[in-house]
Amino acid sequence: MDRHTWDRERDAPPQLTPPRFVGREAELRRLTDALNRAPAVVLVEGEAGIGKSRLVREAVRAVEAARTVGVPGAVGSGAGPLTAVCPPFREPLTLGPIVDALRQARADVAGLGLTALAGTLRPLFPEWADGLPPAPEPLEDAGAARHRLIGALAEVLDRLGVRILIVEDVHWADEATMEFVLFLASRQPQRVSLVLTHRPEDLPADSLLPRLSSRLQPGVSRAGIVLGGLRxxxxxxxxxxxxxxxxxxxxxxxxxxxxxxxxxxxxxxxxxxxxxxxxxxxxxxxxxxxxxxxxxxxxSIRDAVTERVRGLDPAAQRVLLAAAVLIDAADEGVVSVVSGLPPDQAGRAIQEALRSGLVTEDETGRLAFRHVLAARAVYDRAAGRDRRDAHRRAAALLESAPHAPIGRLAYHFRKGREAAKWRRYAERAADLALSSGDHPTAVTFLSELLNEPGLPGGDIARIAKKMPLLAFTGYLGRVDLVSRLRAVLADERLEVRDRARIRAQLGRMLMHAGELEAGSEEVKRAVPDLAGSPFETAQAMIMLGGPSGLLWPAAEHRRWLDLAALVPVASLSEGDRQSLLIDRTTALLGLGEEAGWTLAQRFSTRPATSQDALMFARASLNFGNSAMRWGRYPEARERLLAGAEAAGKYRYQRLQDIIQVTLVHLDWLTGAWDRLAERARHWARLDEEPLIQLDSRLILGLLGVAAGGDPSTEETLQAVREHSARRGVVDMSLESTAALARFRLASGDVAGALELTDEVEQVVAGNGMWLWATDTMPVRVEALVRADRQPEAVALVAAFDRGLEDRDIPTARAALRSCRGLLAEGLGDHAAAAAAWLEAATAWQGLPRPYEALLARERHGSCLFDAGDHSAALTQLAVVARELLALGAKSDADRVLGTLRRHGSVTGRGRGAGRRGYKHQLSPKEMEVVKLLLSGMSNREIAVALSRSPKTVAAQLNSAMRKHGVSSRTALAVVVTQQALAPGSAGEATERLRLVASSLTAEAPGRPVGE
CATH class of the missing domain: 1.10.8 (Helicase, Ruva Protein; domain 3)
Structure with a gap:
């Protein structure tokens, strides 16, 4: 027989069987080893079809088998693994993958001993109603709502004893699901091992997955497994x-x-x-x-699947389409109904579909595609009408279920082009997402609804009002909300009040996104037409009254707040009244108005309920932050700690995180710098909340300046300045601007410091926002003095003084004293400058704000040198240097030590002589100027090097010339060099004089001797 001939019976291909697990022994060992060192976090990555899911199944099976037979080193007892699968589209249900996994794992939760927190799960698990506690009151804060929901789901996992949570295809995970994964990874102690699979090429740029490593706690086993093709x-x-x-x-x-x-x-x-x-x-x-x-x-895998599907019976193809439409595993009865086949045909078609190997049957008898690529191939090749019909049948079936899945119904009705039902369920899905704090899902649904043609005007206003503000800043790349709302406003069908509500919402969104002027104009236009809606009217007025962006004079902001106080709110709920009061009080404190503290006292009672706790925590954060800005530091710490306790007790994680990072900022101000950089870096990595990242990066930048600074420090501060200004976060914008200006002054860039503070002077001084002058005004005054613009500095300090006449703002008053010291220095009045700096140091220390106090004491010591009290100056500066080092301000300490070295070497013989001892000799400050003159510097360069004004340098040179009886810089250099050099060093003297002469000859003829 020819060797190429074959026997049909003997050589016919056998019935195909599923492939054996091959070629992954090393990866399997790494994964099982990690899981046996629980808790563990394992990332398995690779392209589609590479075998990620198979590897995880084999590893978990091996770990479970070892546990069952009691193999030494195997993980302990508990429930089996739980698998959540992220679908290949935006999941329309908040935390959908986790919810579906728990729903399949547990028919009810009776007997689990869940706490009251679990009542949050009622909207997601209506079928668990009998075993869940009562639902808590709804939360206005979306972040708090989402974190409360996440905490409740974690509690269910704990009560079930789940040891391993597998999340498949996390590149498709919705944001809420990823936050849940991050929450589990960051708990201490971590109670569940996590195994996550993903395709790196499909991971969105804004995915939270890269942040996972920063959340892991010590003692967690970590492994990253990358799968490639088989050899x-x-x-x-x-x-x-x-x-x-x-x-x-x-x-x-x-x-x-x-x-x-x-x-x-x-x-x-x-x-x-x-x-x-x-x-x-x-x-x-x-x-x-x-x-x-x-x-x-x-x-292509898809091409291969498509060709195989074409070879199947049409009835089997309809079964495959039904499974693709359903996405999740479903029993034969559901697949049969969605396929539209008669029951007798459906049974045979399902069997043929199973034989094809494209779908499989799990241990519970439910059918699902083996791989999402195969499901997509089947779905895409089907005719549009067939797909729509299948979606309609799926929707009708789900709608008749006892606990209809709202998100899936919206999805199927939209795909089935049943607009009315889609709108109804889409809005319900958005409401569910909002109540759970899932803004991305809510924004998706609401935006699609607003874009729906033919939507009635009242519906448009209602839906636009639901659009979450924070979603606007976080998800602009996903939907263009501004253009949609502007298009809605152009709709002539809108009634006056509906138009006003939409316009107010648009204005709030623009202001949250940093477009402050445009947003405030929209809100102002809306206010007159909101009459009859007290909450919305007062809310709009308070937003205009708050100092976001410092748009207008303080009096204009205050006028809006006074108008808001006149709005009758007796008919509103207690929660609405409290919310408005918190916002108005915060705005008053932001304007530096003492009346705000009287109102703040109403929120001193500890909360008794979950909703009370939310209000209390929000008030504690706002008022604690205000107290920190005012310099009421003990009160700030007391309020913030109380707010953190309430937020932690009721699982308002977002609020608790913001409070914690605010406490880090308070520690910076009050000098508690131990491990401060490490704590700030921790919060800087947790960037889900922009305020947390901005504040923590600001602290890192401030610490960098104190430590000496480098290009990255300046970049950090510049980034904080730009982002906070764009978001209207006034305090961080001004504090970072002041730090940058100080950084530039230290490097001699007076022009750069002036440029940075030009707008600050206009906004703060021009609008009378004197609370915000604390950080910016001293650096602005110093820049003006060093630029030889003393009249402007004098006028600015006088305005600052008048602005604080009737305001008891401790930080601003301390800053005013620093400004007075800078002015006196610039005018050359050393005694007055020393007295002013002593007052400033006392004021800063009384807050207490030790870093600013030490810097003021340094300036005081320098002024003592100028005033001739050499001994007192040396004693003070030695203490200042030691305390700066102890605090952690190494750069500042080095500067003070340099001053001590210079003065000690030049004037050591005359130490303690007092002011009259310098009658015919150069003072230490004058000698500093002359030394730099000898190196060839001009007056302006000397002023930059010594952080003095050019006028001060000129006055000190004139004094030095007068004491030595000379009338030119060159002659002064000759005299001083001859006195300072020992006999026999004529060569060095000649070279120094040559350098000085060469620099002086370049100066214009007729220049005044002091210049």
């Missing part, structure tokens, strides 16, 4: 395992490996396609193709 011998083993473990020809294995690049799913689908084509033959005892050249295997 040729491993590919041959996989193919052989599908063919009864018969041998596969070397040429055939190489052919398949080349066309599939060793991707297991591609290998499997290619073998199935060749089997369906009857293109496999046995030659010389090994399986191969009839021809390795004549028939090409489609390189």
């Amino acid at each position: 040729a011998p491993q590919a041959a083993d996989l193919v052989a395992s599908m063919l009864g473990d018969d041998q596969v020809s070397t040429a055939f294995a190489a052919f398949l490996h080349e066309r599939t690049e060793g991707v297991p799913l591609a290998l499997e689908e290619s073998v199935r396609l060749l089997h369906d084509r009857a293109d496999l033959v046995r030659q010389d005892g090994a399986w191969t193709r009839r021809s390795l050249d004549e028939i090409a295997v489609p390189p």
